[in-house]
Amino acid sequence: MSGVQNLKALFRLSGIRQRDIAAAVGRSEGAVSQWVSGEREIPADLVQKVEQITGIPRHRLRPDLWEYRMPNAIEAALRAAPDLTHLQRLEAESIHILREVVAEADKPVMLYSVGKDSAVMLHLAMKAFAPGKPPFPLLHVNTTWKFSGMIDFRNQRMAALGLELIEWINRDGVARGINPFDHGGAYTDIMKTEALKAALDHHGFDVAFGGARRDEEKSRAKERIFSFRSAHHRWDPKKQRPELWHLYNARKNKGETIRAFPISNWTELDIWQYIYLENIPIVPLYFAAERPVVSYNGMTIMVDDARMRIPPGQMPVMKKVRFRTLGCYPLTGAVESQAATLPEIIQEMLLTTTSERQGRAIDHDASASMEKKKQEGYF
Amino acid sequence: MAHISDLIATDIAAYLKQHETKSLLRFITCGSVDDGKSTLIGRLLYDSKMIFEDQLAALEADSKKMGTQGQNIDFALLVDGLAAEREQGITIDVAYRFFSTEKRKFIVADTPGHEQYTRNMITGASTADLAVILIDARRGVLTQTRRHSYLVSLIGIKQVVLAINKMDLVNYSHEVFDRILGDYTAFAAQLAIERIIPIPISALVGDNITEPSGNMPWYHGPTLMAHLETVEIARMAREAPFRMPVQWVNRPNLDFRGFSGLVSSGTVYPGDPIKVMPSARMSRVARVMIDGDLPYATAGQSITISLEDEIDCSRGDVMCGAENPAEVSDQFETTIVWMNDTPMLPGRSYLLKLGTQTVTASVTTLKHKVNVNTLEQMAARQLELNEIGLCNISLDRPVAFDAYAENRDMGGFILIDRLSNETVAAGMIHFALRRAQNIHWQAVDVSRTSRAGQKGQRACVLWFTGLSGAGKSTVANLVEKRLFALGKHTTMLDGDNVRHGLNRDLGFTDTDRVENIRRVGEVARLMADAGLIVLVSFISPFRSERQMARDLMPAGEFFEVFVDAPLAVVESRDPKGLYKKARRGEIKHFTGISSPYEPPENPELHIDTTRLSPEAAAELIVAQLSARGLLQGDVA
Structure with a gap:
């Protein structure tokens, strides 16, 4: 949509006939028709008069002469303000x-x-x-x-x-x-x-x-x-x-x-950075600490209560571990870690070599299985 | 994940500080099925080191199993998500991918290129700041390229990266690159794209993706990643007039009343004078806040504003800078992209959502549709799935808006089907066809209630619907006779009769049926305004249009009478011999045979003609009218 087409539409919308505009500003109808079609520009001294008659704002009639402007102080402040992160x-x-x-x-x-x-x-x-x-x-x-x-x-x-x-x-x-x-x-x-x-x-x-x-x-x-x-x-x-x-x-x-899903567009890194920046409380299990663990189904599982079925021949051992995701304790693998603060967790995440959901047993089936689960109603 | 920055290992605090101030770029990629789009996105994720080692292992395994690159990694497998499309080997929907570099976070809308999915491309592009258009260097500018570019310009994206891909397959030829660029610039001149940056790449091999390619010494421009990292994002319209569509009124207690919304343009400070549109009520901003007070807020922020005065303002209103408020109108010229299998019919009423305003709308004129491949304008009576048309639309009440070209949020709308609730179209407002200020309802001193009261009745519309031959006119006639005998003032609108006069220009296509009912609904309302009991006997096969006729009347004054007879029964009656003709194919678009009839879901009265004689049905209807007090008038 070019500016010219817009102007034409605005004149039409005003409902004022070109003949009446011409009479009011003391110009010929032919001249007005040229303004409307964009062939000629409305002379600067007539713009405010045309604005009065038609109600079309001056910055629309002659955008080259009148611009919608904010107060200077505000404009300067805005230019200096950083973009949203x-x-x-x-x-x-x-x-x-x-x-x-x-x-x-x-x-x-x-x-x-x-x-x-x-x-x-x-x-x-x-x-x-x-x-x-x-x-x-x-x-x-x-x-x-x-x-x-x-x-x-x-x-x-x-x-x-x-x-x-x-x-x-x-x-x-x-x-x-x-x-x-x-x-x-x-x-x-x-x-x-x-x-x-x-x-x-x-x-x-x-x-x-x-x-x-x-x-x-x-x-x-x-x-x-x-x-x-x-x-x-x-x-x-x-x-x-x-x-x-x-x-x-x-x-x-x-x-x-x-x-x-309000956080659809966040990544794991965004989540951690936001938690850090906004100082959001999280479950202490995310931070490394000495915890009793056993090896179970190829994962390191914390013995959270007496219901844990400890494989024969194993005894819980204390290891410094943390969890990258949290769920049901017998299905959630721990990782050995020294990360005891948020920056350390983020550092570890950025340097680590396995992705977040690997700790969760649910995703280990065929790669399309999550889609199937969701079709069936898993969240 | 081996990340590029050494700061991660050495000084994580400094790294975090640096990443707090990253900006965000949203872009879309468009290309045809074989242009290598998924490969490119996979490569961007891979080269920005956003792939974890276990994902990489899975990718290598998948590449061997179902990849198309022999023993090499098939990057496309990283991004081809749903099982259905894996089987087809194509992408079928919009998917969003994320990656991040030292300078920016990126959100990529991955949109398919084939024709039937214009809908998805428009969807992905609606939130994008920039588009990457892929061209296969061996094939040059194709029909699809033109289509993608047109859609990109239609949705208002001003910046395009022309990624000329598969340069490795044309011997990295400078001539090929120049020729394609020439073809493209010639074509793009007619579009509203402001800036085109051409980059020769090979997504498969990695030329000019993150590292400058040694294979093309003749190219001196940026790599794709370097361009995406540094391209200037339009500064979110901060300096434009202030607009905030009100989403929700926050009133936790008697002491606080705030208006919540996402600032779509401009900047707002405490103390600023504001105007609430469409009502044009004015006040001044008292506080600007998120969870605490802010010195000011700017485009892109979700905030809550409290005002100095208690003025009427609720969801659907738009807070505007007082000096430059949004325009208000109820009729627009728009471009509409149709996104549903059921075609758009002019005259049918839909819900329209613009910002936080939801109103009823219909297309009054379909001026032309646009061939997305050739940009030709073509005459059309309806819009099918993935068709684009220039349409005038009319709303049931005025809304606050800006032209789409000036503000996407204030000028972009969706249409929703009133029965299926599906999102059926996206639209963009060009300009208002008239100003709301100029529309006045002529006030009438003698009201419809007093007109009806004078006649000892209340005005209403009895709408008889049903298949041809179900007995609508027979029953309606009997009802009218009885009402007449009771001294009531009635009139009858009959389908066949109206088609001889008022609607003689209309045929029997779906489009014409909609217009037929729209006109009859309006006539019925005018007659009800005169205080009459109006009997309307029309097949009126579509729920939407019966709903439209209902909406024209005040609540409680529209009676839908479903004259129900099974198709087998009416076909055996066939009083006018029409069903036989229809079965022989001599009548096209015949309701029940070759055109659908949508039975009412909740009619006020359901007449089963297989059980009830026409006389008994008429008696039942009159009894109902009497029970509802419609046969006594209030004198106002």
Whole structure:
């Protein structure tokens, strides 16, 4: 769209006939028609008169002469001000998403898994709704096999922030003795996936915030920020809605629910840098300390409580270890480390040679399995 | 992950300090299926050392198993995500990738190049600052290249990197490079792209990706990575007039009322005079805050503003600098990119979301569509999936906006189907067709209520819908006779009769059916305004249009009567012999045979004609009207 076409449209919009403009400024109709078509420019001394008659602002009539200008002091300050950093832009995007959901959802909830991504998501939610509190509860699906340190940290954070937390445990699974040692993939399915679905259905939540990031694995890279689930909580990667600009379509069909991912565009490094910069509390298990561990299924597993099945011939040994991700303790491998501060963790992460999710047993199946799991309703 | 910076090992604090101030560049890559796009992105991730060793091991294993590069690493496997597309060997959707260097963080929208996915490219481009357009050096500028460039310019991207790839396969020829560049610049002159940076590369071998290539001494420009790291990003429109669409009103207690939103342009300071559009109410900014007070906020920040006065402002309003507020209108010229399998029909009503405003909209005129390959303008009556058209649209109420060319957030919108709730289109506002200030509803002193009251009734519309031959007109006639006998004032709009007059210019295509019902809905409303009970007997096969007619009436004054008869039954009745003709193919677009009928989901009345005689049905309807108090008037 060139400036000329724009000007023509503006004159048409004004509803003032060229004949009347001509009469008012004392020029011929032919001259006015040339101004309108852009063949000639409106003489400078007539611009303000034409502005009065037509209501078209002068900086539109002669952009070469009149510019929309800010006061000089402000302009100078702005020129000197630095650009927004990548973390500021990510933060702004996440806060925008959190607010869009709250504005459009009937009954939102935030899935809080106690890990570092959840810590960042919660911190962003506190910012998004300050000086008030986030207008939704938090939901923790507890498999009953989480590190005890996670549960302590969770309770302490909720008390400090004064937030409402719903804990959901699949009691039926507990009664049936479902555990990570004997039931493998079925364990995750029953205690995590099924439990999550049941919790959402029970409370009637229509939108659930999740802390997933697109850099985590390949199928996540294509998932939308507002990701729809059928009444059976299935994800259909081929039926995703296009997301343009900052516009999210949150309209649901009957029975559908939404998973909203405010930190989709953050990477692991962004998360750690933000935690460092904003001084966000995280579970102490992320920091290296002497902990009792055994070797189990090729991973270093911490003996968090008496339920750990220590392989025959092994005794727990004390090692200085930390965890790169947190989940169910029998499924979460520790890494030997000396990193006891945030900068040391980041340093170790940048220098290390294995990626984040390797510690999690769930991803070890075929490379497309995460997509299958998600279609079935895993978060 | 062996990172480039020595600071990581030696002084992590200094490294973190340096990385706190990194900027962010979002770009898209566009190329045809075989241009090597996935390979290029894989290479950028690889060369920026963003691949962990275990991922690399998996990549090497995958390359041997299903790669296309023999024993070499197939970088494309790094980015081809979903199982379905792995099997097809192509990318089918928009995916987002991330990498980071010393200077910048990058978000790449990886968008497919083949024709049926214009939708995905527009989606990926909508948030991008820059586009990398790939060309296969062996094949030069192709139809696809033109299409990608047009879409990039349509969405308002001003900076393009022309990555001429596979230079290794043309002997790194300077002549080939110059020829392709010449072809491209000639074509691109007609587009609104401001800056084109051509770079000869080989994504596969790594020429001019991060390291200058020794194979092309004739090239003196930057490597691709060097350009991406240093290209100036438009400074987020900070100096433009202030705009913040209000997302949410923050009212944690009686002492605080704040307005939250993402600043889409400009800068705001405490004390600034602001105008809330479309209402044009004015106030002054009291505080600018995130979780604490800020000295000012600028484009790209999510903030909360409190005002000095208690003025009416809620989600959907736009806070503007008082001196340069956004325009307000309810009719626009726009470009619309259609993104759904169900075509766009002029006249059908959709939901339109612009910023935080959601309104009802319809396309009043489809001026032409654009052939994305040749840029030719072509006449069209509807838009199919992935088609682009110049459209006039009309909204049910005025909204605050800026032209898309001036502000993407204030001029870019999506259309949502009212029944399926899918996002069916993206649109860009060029300009308003009239100013809202000029539209006045002529105030009428004698109201519809008083007109109806004078007649001892309340105005309403009885909308009979159903298949041809279901008995709509028969039942409607009986109802009208009874109402007449009761001394009520009625009128009848019958499908066949209206088609002889008002709608004689319309046929039976989907587009014309929509317009047919739109006109009848408007006429029915005018007659209801006159205080009449209006009986409308139309097949009206689409839910959307019946909804549109319903929306024209006040709540409680629209009665949808579904005259229900199974297709087999009406076909056996066939009073006008139309079904036989339709079955023989002599009538095209016949509802129930070759054109769909969407039955009402929640009609006010559902008449099952296989069980109820027309007389009994008419009695039931009149009884219902009476029970709802419509046969007594209020005198206003």
